[in-house]
Amino acid sequence: MEGPESAMAVVAGLRTPENVTCVLPRGTMFARGLKRKCWDGDEDVEGAPAAPSYSLQRQSLLDMSLVKLQLCHTLVEPNLCRSVLIANTVRQIQEEMTQDGAWQLPAPPVAGRGPLDHLVSTEILCRAAWEQQGQRPAPDLPSELPGALGAPAPGSAQSCIWEADSSRGHRGSFPKSLDQIFETLESRAPSPVEGLFADAGGPYYDLDAVLTGMVGGKSGPGGGDGLQALAPAGAPPPSASCKRDLGELDHVVEILVET
Amino acid sequence: MLLSLPALHLQTSEYHPLFQLPHGRLGPWCSPTGSPAPLSCETGCGEGSWILVCRLLVPTQVSLLSMEEDIDTRKINNSFLRDHSYATEADIISTVEFNHTGELLATGDKGGRVVIFQREQESKNQVHRRGEYNVYSTFQSHEPEFDYLKSLEIEEKINKIRWLPQQNAAYFLLSTNDKTVKLWKVSERDKRPEGYNLKDEEGRLRDPATITTLRVPVLRPMDLMVEATPRRVFANAHTYHINSISVNSDYETYMSADDLRINLWNFEITNQSFNIVDIKPANMEELTEVITAAEFHPHHCNTFVYSSSKGTIRLCDMRASALCDRHTKFFEEPEDPSNRSFFSEIISSISDVKFSHSGRYIMTRDYLTVKVWDLNMESRPIETYQVHDYLRSKLCSLYENDCIFDKFECVWNGSDSVIMTGSYNNFFRMFDRNTKRDVTLEASRENSKPRAILKPRKVCVGGKRRKDEISVDSLDFSKKILHTAWHPSENIIAVAATNNLYIFQDKVN
Numbered sequence: 001m002e003g004p005e006s007a008m009a010v011v012a013g014l015r016t017p018e019n020v021t022c023v024l025p026r027g028t029m030f031a032r033g034l035k036r037k038c039w040d041g042d043e044d045v046e047g048a049p050a051a052p053s054y055s056l057q058r059q060s061l062l063d064m065s066l067v068k069l070q071l072c073h074t075l076v077e078p079n080l081c082r083s084v085l086i087a088n089t090v091r092q093i094q095e096e097m098t099q100d101g102a103w104q105l106p107a108p109p110v111a112g113r114g115p116l117d118h119l120v121s122t123e124i125l126c127r128a129a130w131e132q133q134g135q136r137p138a139p140d141l142p143s144e145l146p147g148a149l150g151a152p153a154p155g156s157a158q159s160c161i162w163e164a165d166s167s168r169g170h171r172g173s174f175p176k177s178l179d180q181i182f183e184t185l186e187s188r189a190p191s192p193v194e195g196l197f198a199d200a201g202g203p204y205y206d207l208d209a210v211l212t213g214m215v216g217g218k219s220g221p222g223g224g225d226g227l228q229a230l231a232p233a234g235a236p237p238p239s240a241s242c243k244r245d246l247g248e249l250d251h252v253v254e255i256l257v258e259t
Numbered sequence: 260m261l262l263s264l265p266a267l268h269l270q271t272s273e274y275h276p277l278f279q280l281p282h283g284r285l286g287p288w289c290s291p292t293g294s295p296a297p298l299s300c301e302t303g304c305g306e307g308s309w310i311l312v313c314r315l316l317v318p319t320q321v322s323l324l325s326m327e328e329d330i331d332t333r334k335i336n337n338s339f340l341r342d343h344s345y346a347t348e349a350d351i352i353s354t355v356e357f358n359h360t361g362e363l364l365a366t367g368d369k370g371g372r373v374v375i376f377q378r379e380q381e382s383k384n385q386v387h388r389r390g391e392y393n394v395y396s397t398f399q400s401h402e403p404e405f406d407y408l409k410s411l412e413i414e415e416k417i418n419k420i421r422w423l424p425q426q427n428a429a430y431f432l433l434s435t436n437d438k439t440v441k442l443w444k445v446s447e448r449d450k451r452p453e454g455y456n457l458k459d460e461e462g463r464l465r466d467p468a469t470i471t472t473l474r475v476p477v478l479r480p481m482d483l484m485v486e487a488t489p490r491r492v493f494a495n496a497h498t499y500h501i502n503s504i505s506v507n508s509d510y511e512t513y514m515s516a517d518d519l520r521i522n523l524w525n526f527e528i529t530n531q532s533f534n535i536v537d538i539k540p541a542n543m544e545e546l547t548e549v550i551t552a553a554e555f556h557p558h559h560c561n562t563f564v565y566s567s568s569k570g571t572i573r574l575c576d577m578r579a580s581a582l583c584d585r586h587t588k589f590f591e592e593p594e595d596p597s598n599r600s601f602f603s604e605i606i607s608s609i610s611d612v613k614f615s616h617s618g619r620y621i622m623t624r625d626y627l628t629v630k631v632w633d634l635n636m637e638s639r640p641i642e643t644y645q646v647h648d649y650l651r652s653k654l655c656s657l658y659e660n661d662c663i664f665d666k667f668e669c670v671w672n673g674s675d676s677v678i679m680t681g682s683y684n685n686f687f688r689m690f691d692r693n694t695k696r697d698v699t700l701e702a703s704r705e706n707s708k709p710r711a712i713l714k715p716r717k718v719c720v721g722g723k724r725r726k727d728e729i730s731v732d733s734l735d736f737s738k739k740i741l742h743t744a745w746h747p748s749e750n751i752i753a754v755a756a757t758n759n760l761y762i763f764q765d766k767v768n
Binding site: 057058064081084085087091 | 500655
């Protein structure tokens with residue numbers, strides 16, 4: 001699963017109807033220094049979205065929120081109040097971005113599959129663990145489940161499309177839909193199967209692992225390796241986002257260290 | 260400027276003229292009866308007259324000490340000498356609560372311990388010690404656990420302590436961590452029976468055949484021992500984290516609230532509870548709101564309130580239905596459009612809700628304010644107090660470092676005329692509802708000496724910083740006062756600052 005899809009998954013999770021297919025227009029990566037400047041002593045965030053910096057700040061806020069959600073997600077039992085508040089903040093930002101058109105799709109979806117299909121398949125990946133247990137039959141889902149579980153091979157048409165786009169600096173490192181995050185919050189009683197995977201994926205719960213995931217340092221899930229795809233929570237499916245701006249990474253690390 | 264009170268002033272019930280307020284100007288702190296306190300000192304700002312009574316440490320060592328050493332600790336506690344730089348995470352105080360008479364003060368910490376302090380008995384020749392609290396009992400209330408089914412660690416941290424009204428010589432309290440509520444009995448023993456011959460020294464029954472005479476045991480005095488015994492364990496009823504417990508005024512039931520549900524328990528029954536509120540959506544994706552605090556009405560056993568992360572308060576009447584999914588009253592303040600930001604919802608999330616002693620008002624604390632609501636008016640609070648409005652421009656940073664999610668609590672004084680809540684930089688705030696005056700005080704080791712008058716602090720907002728003012732940028736956000744308690748009938752307060760517990764009292768005392 002590639003980064004951009006993940007970004008889409010977030011959109012899907014939020015169910016913004018018109019713009020379900022959008023990928024965030026993230027042309028700019030904030031460099032560390034720049035970002036700091038934006039945040040400290042900044043009082044315009046509430047102001048009218050006049051300056052270009054507003055959208056940048058809003059974007060940073062969104063990024064930060066997504067990182068936070070991602071971290072919540074790595075915990076077996078996150079602080080629910082905090083997670084809900086952050087998720088609501090993300091919803092709010094996205095709503096606003098939708099309104100002023102910042103939430104636009106830069107490159108129209110290509111290839112035989114419609115954007116919605118992408119979304120669906122992303123969701124399948126996200127939900128794999130639950131689907132497997134049959135605890136949560138997803139009505140909109142599909143026969144293609146088994147295939148999806150296997151995770152798209154790196155060379156599949158789908159990922160090619162997105163790879164082409166990856167230079168835009170997508171947020172492959174936050175491949176969590178709110179759906180998925182909440183499902184994890186909800187997953188109080190993992191079935192034995194899930195427990196097994198949780199065990200296997202123990203280290204994934206480490207921050208380190210999250211970081212690794214963000215760097216994309218982990219090897220992608222092998223073609224038929226359902227296990228990896230099922231690995232819960234903290235193991236963001238490795239993305240091809242090696243081109244990620246190092247500045248952002250620095251920032252992410254900074255956040256992690258600070259929190 | 261710290262005014263250290265000479266012993267002279269402390270040993271007399273009269274007050275020094277220097278500290279007397281001009282005629283007609285009343286001190287901000289009212290005595291419990293509602294009449295104004297006769298005295299407030301002039302400390303330059305003219306606000307507040309609190310002195311530090313003692314600073315109590317609740318460090319690991321206390322719980323590990325034997326009785327003898329415990330006595331040493333008391334001395335140390337009272338002499339303010341010890342520097343505990345080695346305090347660990349487990350020592351951080353996570354809750355503070357006076358009992359109904361104010362004689363005892365309980366603290367819970369992140370290490371799962373409960374420490375109970377007892378007020379020093381009054382004596383003629385030790386007037387200056389009045390109001391001091393000493394360690395009375397220490398016990399490990401909760402242990403870290405591991406839920407093997409959920410593959411999940413359960414912290415031992417004590418989230419809340421609530422005392423039961425005293426009905427006999429023993430004291431009872433409820434303590435809770437994230438999942439399990441326990442009822443503890445704390446009782447004294449100063450005699451022990453001796454002379455049993457039915458059992459041997461180790462308590463095993465002797466073979467009846469070897470017993471030829473029946474001896475009547477006698478009670479012999481022994482050193483006073485305070486025992487804490489767990490009487491009930493209320494477990495397995497909460498899927499999410501328990502944030503509140505509240506004893507009902509019928510004294511037979513209590514409730515426990517987690518993020519999504521509230522359960523009602525009978526003290527005698529541990530294996531079942533009634534679910535009275537459940538806001539968990541069928542689909543967790545639709546979850547946008549959680550329960551943040553809940554409390555029973557102080558007099559009406561059928562009524563309780565709970566607050567939410569959306570800044571609203573619901574009052575429920577258990578007579579209406581067994582499952583209080585539908586509220587009876589819904590308190591919500593319309594949003595101020597001029598203050599709208601992405602953080603509006605986060606800062607409006609209520610971190611604590613408390614009924615006034617009278618039962619007429621509800622106080623809520625959100626990130627930047629404390630509000631007082633009249634039960635008879637749902638549309639808006641009758642009073643709103645800014646706790647640290649200067650942080651409004653810092654919300655981004657506070658979001659980034661997660662401080663924005665800190666859960667500050669709030670308390671009423673005995674007469675409901677003053678409210679108190681915490682802030683950062685070891686500051687805490689008091690608001691007098693009658694005079695509308697407020698004061699910022701600091702609980703810190705560096706700045707307070709025993710019996711010294713607390714100097715009001717001021718945070719400088721923009722412009723030029725005056726002497727004695729602290730600029731917003733130099734506030735220490737790691738030093739936060741989340742938990743405080745007010746003596747039920749006197750002007751004595753307990754303020755928890757990390758692993759230190761400060762006890763202050765109105766100077767009149």
